[in-house]
Amino acid sequence: MQVILSQMSVLFILLAVGFAAGKIKLLTPDGNMTLTKIVLFIALPCTILNSVISSDIKISVEETLFYLLMALFAFVIAFAVAIPLIKLSGGERANHGLLTYMSVYSNSGFMGFPVAIALFGAAGAFFTALFNIWFNLLSFSVGVLLIAGRGSKINLKLLFNPPLIAALLAVPIALTDFTPVGIVAEAIGLFGNFTTPGAMLVIGASLSFIPIKNAFPEWRICLVAVIKLALVPVVTWLVLKQFIESREMLGVLVILAAMPTGAQSAMLAIWYGGDAKTASAGIFVTTLLCAVTVPLIVYLLQIV
Numbered sequence: 001m002q003v004i005l006s007q008m009s010v011l012f013i014l015l016a017v018g019f020a021a022g023k024i025k026l027l028t029p030d031g032n033m034t035l036t037k038i039v040l041f042i043a044l045p046c047t048i049l050n051s052v053i054s055s056d057i058k059i060s061v062e063e064t065l066f067y068l069l070m071a072l073f074a075f076v077i078a079f080a081v082a083i084p085l086i087k088l089s090g091g092e093r094a095n096h097g098l099l100t101y102m103s104v105y106s107n108s109g110f111m112g113f114p115v116a117i118a119l120f121g122a123a124g125a126f127f128t129a130l131f132n133i134w135f136n137l138l139s140f141s142v143g144v145l146l147i148a149g150r151g152s153k154i155n156l157k158l159l160f161n162p163p164l165i166a167a168l169l170a171v172p173i174a175l176t177d178f179t180p181v182g183i184v185a186e187a188i189g190l191f192g193n194f195t196t197p198g199a200m201l202v203i204g205a206s207l208s209f210i211p212i213k214n215a216f217p218e219w220r221i222c223l224v225a226v227i228k229l230a231l232v233p234v235v236t237w238l239v240l241k242q243f244i245e246s247r248e249m250l251g252v253l254v255i256l257a258a259m260p261t262g263a264q265s266a267m268l269a270i271w272y273g274g275d276a277k278t279a280s281a282g283i284f285v286t287t288l289l290c291a292v293t294v295p296l297i298v299y300l301l302q303i304v
Contacts, residue, residue, distance in 0.1 A: 011114055012291050014197050018204020027205040035205075039110070039198040045166035046191035047113060051125030052174040053185050059174050064130070067249050070240060071131045074253050075138055077239055078104040078232045085227055089220055097146035098265070098274050099220055102282040103227040105143060106259035108135050109163065110199035111287075115294065116255055117196065119303070120248050126174065127252040129167040136164045139264055147265075148272035203287060206263065210284045221278070224261065225286050229293040233258035237301050251303040258297045260286035 021027040027035065051057070082103035086096050106112060108131055116124030172178070179185065236257040237250070244250040266279040297303070 011118065011196070011200055014200035015204040015207075015287075018201035018206075019208045020204075021201065022205035022208030027201070027208075029209055032202060032205040032209075035198060036202050039195060039202055041162045043191055043195040043198050044109065044113065045162040046188045047117075047125055047195040048129040048163060048166040048170050048192075049173070050185075050189045050192040051122045051129060052170045053179060054122065054189055057123055057126055057174055059126075061175060063246075064171060064175065067127060067130055068133070070244055070249065070253060071134050073243075074131075074236055074240065074257060075104065075134060077236050078257065081232050081235050082227050085223065085231075086220075089223055095220075095275055095278065098269060098279060099224055099282075101143050101146045101268070102224045102261045102265050102279065102286075103232065105135065105139055105262045105265065106228070106256050107203075107262045107283075107287070108132055108256045108259055110203055110263065111290075112256045112259050114196040114199055115259070116252050119255060119298070120252060123248040124252055124255075126170065127249060128256065129163075129170050131252070131256055132163060133167050135262075136161065139262070139268075143264070143268060144272060147268050147274040203263070207284055207287060210280050221281050221285050224282050225289055228261055228286050229258060229289055230297075233297050234301070237303075247303075254297065254301060254303055255294070258290070258294050260290045 018027065022032065079100070082100050086099045086103065089099075108128060112128050112131075113125060116128045118124075120127070180188070233254050237254045240250055240253055244253075261279075261282045263283055266276055266283055268274065269276040269279040
């Protein structure tokens with residue numbers, strides 16, 4: 001437990017630095033957007049590739065396909081938990097889709113990678129990369145329909161982004177033991193090392209731009225926090241442990257399920273005319289609370 005708390009503490013120190021940088025305007029919204037692009041389009045793809053280039057991960061085609069199936073199953077579990085509870089909560093039906101999205105889709109990119117790497121090393125990065133293949137496909141398809149409604153048009157360009165392409169490339173690299181030229185591999189590793197601090201700076205600064213008074217616009221944000229940070233990861237663990245024997249596979253899926261609401265909920269709400277204020281509040285509240293809930297989930301479920 002002490003090791004877990006130490007690792008999480010380092011991540012939240014970085015997040016606090018990002019928050020402070022945003023408050024003192026060292027990182028402005030425009031600057032944070034630029035940093036986001038650097039992390040998302042350069043550092044994160046390099047982290048994904050480096051997870052298989054610089055490690056001794058040995059995984060077969062069968063194991064890869066099995067994990068991808070379990071990752072998809074994890075989404076099914078999350079939807080099965082969230083949908084009925086959100087419907088029972090009442091309120092405006094127009095917001096049910098957004099609240100469901102916020103309860104299901106985790107911050108598996110910016111926050112999932114650093115936490116998974118801290119707990120499981122290169123295996124955590126690789127399995128998180130595979131998980132994010134489904135995340136991207138489902139976020140920009142089912143996710144858009146949840147937020148914008150059935151009549152909305154899905155932007156296919158958003159599906160094929162650098163992290164997804166890197167994840168797709170990582171699979172054959174892991175299966176074939178391909179290794180690029182030493183200097184190229186070293187450059188990929190150096191860029192990849194920036195993902196964790198860069199992502200925490202981005203999240204911290206993003207939180208600093210949200211007025212505290214807007215953090216709790218309605219009580220359903222608290223419901224989303226309970227579903228996202230507690231119910232979904234626990235049910236995911238209870239179900240998937242019946243099928244998965246690998247400690248790393250199961251651990252990564254549960255950890256990613258326990259991550260706070262994904263930042264894409266706010267971006268999609270803005271792009272498709274959803275309630276961006278509620279989405280931002282959900283990100284703020286769940287990100288702050290996960291500092292307590294994630295270590296508890298790891299400890300109580302004995303994930304590591």
